[in-house]
Amino acid sequence: QVYLVESGGGLVRSGGSLTLSCSASLSSGVIFGIGDMRWYRQAPGKQRDMVAQISSGGDTIYAPSVKGRFVISKDNAKKTFYLHMNDLKTEDTAVYYCNIDRLVSSRGPYYDAWGQGTQVTVYS
Numbered sequence: 001q002v003y004l005v006e007s008g009g010g011l012v013r014s015g016g017s018l019t020l021s022c023s024a025s026l027s028s029g030v031i032f033g034i035g036d037m038r039w040y041r042q043a044p045g046k047q048r049d050m051v052a053q054i055s056s057g058g059d060t061i062y063a064p065s066v067k068g069r070f071v072i073s074k075d076n077a078k079k080t081f082y083l084h085m086n087d088l089k090t091e092d093t094a095v096y097y098c099n100i101d102r103l104v105s106s107r108g109p110y111y112d113a114w115g116q117g118t119q120v121t122v123y124s
Contacts, residue, residue: 001027002113004098009118012088016122020083022098022115029107036101037074037081041094041120048097052083066092088122095119 008020024034036055042048052072053061060072069088074081085092098115 002100002103002110003027004100004113004115006096006098006115006118009096009120011121011123014088014090014122014124016088017084017086018088018120019085020096020098020118020120022081022083024079024100024103024113026105026107029105031079032104032106034076034079034100034103037072038099038101039072039083040097040099041092042097042117043094046094051096054081085120088120090122090124093120093122 003025038053039051054072071084095117097117103110
């Protein structure tokens, strides 16, 4: 089983910054590699939307609403990826979820794993 553990959410004033982390691990076995890593967010009453993606090769994609303010990065050795959020706005308030599309391990491949979600609240 794949575990994605998120951390770093919280309460921040508008204009402030937060960094979210998502670490991948297995119940047993060794992780050899991870495919695309994504951050999604879901505000109350709204659908879950992708915020940012970083591919296994390091290419990044951002939603227009966060481009220029958010940066996605990863540390392959730590099996961890990050979302650095700057100049936060009240409309960034949501539960943020991390996701990976595939993971290759000594126990075989895993697909479409999700974190538990972490709340980010931005106040004015």
